[in-house]
Amino acid sequence: MAETSVSGSTATATALPTKYLPEAPPRDLPEPRRLRNYMGASVIITATALGSGELILWPYITSQVGLGLAWLMILGITLQYFLNMEIERYTLFTGETAVTGFSRLWLPWGVIFVLGAVLPNTWPGWATSGATVFTFTFGLSESAVPVVSTIFLLSIGLAVSVSPVIYKTLERAEGFMVALVLVFVVGAVFVVTEGSAWAGILTQAPAGAAGLPDAIGELGAASLFGAVVFAGAGGANNLVQSNYIRDKGMGMGQHIPNIVSPITGNEVAVPGLGFTVPPTDENRRRWRQWWKIANQEQLITFWFVGTLLLVTLSVIVYSTIGVQEDVGTDLAFIQEQGDAFAATVGPWFKTLFYIAGFLMLFSTNVGVVDYVSRLTGDSLKVSFLRDSQFWSESKLYLTATWFMIIIGSGIIWTGIEPVILLVVAAAGGGFVMAMYSVLLIALNRRTLPEFAKLKGWRLPVMVFTALFYVVFALILIYQMVSQGPASLT
Amino acid sequence: MASSGFKQLRLKIMLTLSIFAVLTSIAYVVGLLS
Numbered sequence: 001m002a003e004t005s006v007s008g009s010t011a012t013a014t015a016l017p018t019k020y021l022p023e024a025p026p027r028d029l030p031e032p033r034r035l036r037n038y039m040g041a042s043v044i045i046t047a048t049a050l051g052s053g054e055l056i057l058w059p060y061i062t063s064q065v066g067l068g069l070a071w072l073m074i075l076g077i078t079l080q081y082f083l084n085m086e087i088e089r090y091t092l093f094t095g096e097t098a099v100t101g102f103s104r105l106w107l108p109w110g111v112i113f114v115l116g117a118v119l120p121n122t123w124p125g126w127a128t129s130g131a132t133v134f135t136f137t138f139g140l141s142e143s144a145v146p147v148v149s150t151i152f153l154l155s156i157g158l159a160v161s162v163s164p165v166i167y168k169t170l171e172r173a174e175g176f177m178v179a180l181v182l183v184f185v186v187g188a189v190f191v192v193t194e195g196s197a198w199a200g201i202l203t204q205a206p207a208g209a210a211g212l213p214d215a216i217g218e219l220g221a222a223s224l225f226g227a228v229v230f231a232g233a234g235g236a237n238n239l240v241q242s243n244y245i246r247d248k249g250m251g252m253g254q255h256i257p258n259i260v261s262p263i264t265g266n267e268v269a270v271p272g273l274g275f276t277v278p279p280t281d282e283n284r285r286r287w288r289q290w291w292k293i294a295n296q297e298q299l300i301t302f303w304f305v306g307t308l309l310l311v312t313l314s315v316i317v318y319s320t321i322g323v324q325e326d327v328g329t330d331l332a333f334i335q336e337q338g339d340a341f342a343a344t345v346g347p348w349f350k351t352l353f354y355i356a357g358f359l360m361l362f363s364t365n366v367g368v369v370d371y372v373s374r375l376t377g378d379s380l381k382v383s384f385l386r387d388s389q390f391w392s393e394s395k396l397y398l399t400a401t402w403f404m405i406i407i408g409s410g411i412i413w414t415g416i417e418p419v420i421l422l423v424v425a426a427a428g429g430g431f432v433m434a435m436y437s438v439l440l441i442a443l444n445r446r447t448l449p450e451f452a453k454l455k456g457w458r459l460p461v462m463v464f465t466a467l468f469y470v471v472f473a474l475i476l477i478y479q480m481v482s483q484g485p486a487s488l489t
Numbered sequence: 490m491a492s493s494g495f496k497q498l499r500l501k502i503m504l505t506l507s508i509f510a511v512l513t514s515i516a517y518v519v520g521l522l523s
Contacts, residue, residue: 154512
């Protein structure tokens with residue numbers, strides 16, 4: 001794995017580890033095109049991310065402690081920006097997913113991250129939250145929530161199983177949903193918020209930061225950790241950014257052949273092993289360009305849009321219902337928000353808010369099931385099940401999907417409340433992030449050559465990021481062990 | 490180059506919504522949602 005001389009045409013590429021997976025042959029980086037050709041590579045992760053953090057967990061926190069901790073959610077999404085860029089770094093350079101890279105370091109990581117994606121996200125926080133908001137919209141009773149939640153999950157299972165067949169037909173009907181959410185957010189911003197609420201993000205921050213230990217006590221370490229994790233994407237979701245940029249043909253992803261996906265009926269990058277890049281002058285130049293484009297794209301599409309929406313939705317909550325006593329883990333605080341909208345603007349606005357909220361939770365859940373199943377198929381097919389005739393990527397995808405739907409449906413009927421379910425998913429995701437943030441540092445330092453590896457100012461930033469998630473995870477474990485799981489919220 | 494993954498996801502969401510609407514309506518009609 002030693003790097004050889006970089007002079008001229010005899011430069012040879014740094015080899016990727018081959019203890020567990022086959023060799024990656026050398027290949028030159030393709031020429032990048034302009035940024036506009038790749039804008040949107042981060043759209044899926046942003047769209048999937050918009051949901052539980054922005055709509056439920058951060059409002060849950062804001063309604064208890066005000067805006068003093070809003071800086072923590074901006075920190076959360078910013079750390080995710082840096083994590084996502086390291087995930088992209090490995091994929092841009094090799095064409096492999098980050099999880100495949102982890103498998104090169106130690107084969108079982110592939111399975112560990114599949115479990116880390118499946119288990120936390122099986123807890124049906126989105127389905128139960130969405131179903132609850134649905135009952136608010138149409139004035140149904142609380143007893144309808146489990147039925148609607150189950151229908152919610154079943155619909156997702158059926159849709160992802162059959163979507164390849166009627167894909168073409170659906171292409172016409174898509175703009176409506178996005179437009180509806182946007183109309184709500186724009187409307188709420190202008191009508192409902194005051195300037196002082198926006199200023200509160202800054203003015204309340206010092207007191208909020210000073211009161212962090214108390215806040216952890218009041219909110220529960222798991223809720224706070226979970227909210228930070230879900231500020232942005234969170235958990236294993238960030239790992240599939242590798243898949244998205246490969247599909248988009250970025251970096252060495254362009255050399256990965258596409259197949260018609262047996263799942264979606266569309267072209268996607270085939271799961272598989274990648275390449276390594278010789279350190280020629282041309283490749284160095286191309287690398288610098290790819291890295292710049294990828295950073296800009298992620299900054300605009302994920303960080304800027306994500307932060308804007310996080311902040312806006314929190315300010316809206318604070319403006320409408322302020323700080324409350326005894327905020328429960330059912331979604332009564334959402335209903336109070338709705339009532340405040342009805343009083344300030346009109347009942348139609350309340351309905352629009354509920355519908356927009358429902359759609360956000362719904363789309364996040366679809367995205368979650370999709371990415372988890374995709375990660376499962378991809379990771380297992382590249383590592384343990386490479387030679388299996390029976391286990392195709394498609395079968396793995398569907399198995400993961402229906403596991404989540406069936407187990408999730410079972411959990412619904414235990415009556416565990418939506419916020420708790422989301423916190424479990426998020427906290428579990430936080431543990432996964434603690435693991436892969438450390439692994440990314442190892443992967444991008446040890447397997448990539450000097451001109452592409454993680455170095456400079458990004459290294460201490462990544463160390464801080466890893467420490468952040470690791471420390472939070474340890475606080476959570478300590479609290480669970482010393483006070484029991486019930487103490488977490 | 491692969492076609493838009495975002496479009497794929499969006500269409501899955503639309504399909505899921507449609508199935509949801511149908512199943513919920515059926516549930517309402519048969520009295521499962523009171």
